[in-house]
């Protein structure tokens with residue numbers, strides 16, 4: 001082989017080696033690149049500078065619980081908005097698929113109601129209060145403006161207040177204050193007496209108490225409201241009505257059906273929610289762990305960036321110890337992921353002293369922050385407002401004044417006393 005041939009052979013070998021090396025390097029690089037693309041992508045944390053309008057619900061409830069999304073968190077026409085009802089936003093379209101897929105059944109478009117705004121509800125409902133309670137005002141005025149205020153007359157005043165469930169302490173305070181005024185100013189005309197009564201009763205109802213409901217996001221999470229009380233007091237109804245009050249205030253609400261004792265309670269709550277476009281987290285199973293449902297509801301509320309989560313609980317348990325255990329567990333489990341901002345105790349105003357005893361039992365297990373007095377439309381015992389506030393040291397925040405969906409009103413002390421003395 002001549003020198004030229006040898007050179008050609010060496011050149012060919014070098015060229016082939018270089019090509020092989022190049023192929024190897026390219027192959028390696030492509031292999032790495034491909035793998036990077038396959039890394040699972042996490043949905044990015046919300047980076048928007050401001051809160052976007054509520055989204056369609058993406059929350060996945062734990063086993064045994066499901067979220068009813070027919071309320072369509074992000075799809076409702078908010079009450080109070082001037083814009084006409086827009087059709088609910090649809091979930092993002094699936095990528096086209098060549099395979100035959102099961103038919104996608106569109107959820108029914110809910111007819112969303114527009115609840116009455118909370119402002120002025122008590123004024124509208126005042127008549128119902130006075131219808132039940134004017135007997136109290138009339139009786140008091142009749143005695144006080146009658147002119148002859150002897151011991152017997154004062155006893156009548158006392159009896160009237162006691163019959164209205166004002167309680168012994170408050171009754172004594174009111175009577176003593178009135179006696180003093182009569183001593184100083186003498187027996188006055190009916191208008192004057194009405195003024196005194198108004199002042200004394202209002203002082204008992206205590207207009208200085210903070211009656212706001214914790215329903216606004218706190219530190220980047222939804223407020224959590226736990227609703228407790230014995231069965232039949234109107235708990236579920238109250239949660240449904242409260243959702244309406246809050247929706248009317250443009251809040252995003254999530255309901256938690258932790259009353260798993262009675263299967264129909266979850267259905268009842270879900271129906272309330274659907275009417276105003278609010279989702280309900282519930283269990284499919286009767287007797288499911290209520291703490292798990294409560295946990296899922298709070299989690300769901302956080303994930304959908306709701307303003308407030310309202311958790312309904314059961315009140316019908318075999319005995320007091322069971323009730324305490326269950327409530328205590330619900331509280332502990334919720335608190336694993338979020339503080340509880342409000343515990344509302346629902347009391348039936350028609351049950352009088354019995355209701356006060358119930359209040360004591362609940363107060364031993366949870367820290368009650370507000371009272372909802374239901375069925376105040378059907379009783380002449382409006383004085384229970386004062387008695388229960390004194391006993392628990394927490395304000396009546398809401399009053400139920402009928403079975404209608406908007407018959408729950410924020411409690412307004414002055415309007416209440418006006419109605420009693422009307």
Ligand SMILES: Nc1nc2c(ncn2[C@@H]2O[C@H](COP(=O)(O)OP(=O)(O)OP(=O)(O)O)[C@@H](O)[C@H]2O)c(=O)[nH]1
Pocket residue numbers: 229230231232233234235236237238259262265314315316373374375376377378399400401402403407
């Ligand atoms: N008149 C009147 N009725 C009310 C009021 N609030 C609730 N109710 C009625 O009280 C009844 C009981 O209400 P629910 O909400 O089912 O009571 P609950 O406490 O949830 O009962 P359980 O689910 O069995 O624990 C229903 O018929 C309600 O319509 C109110 O303010 N006035």
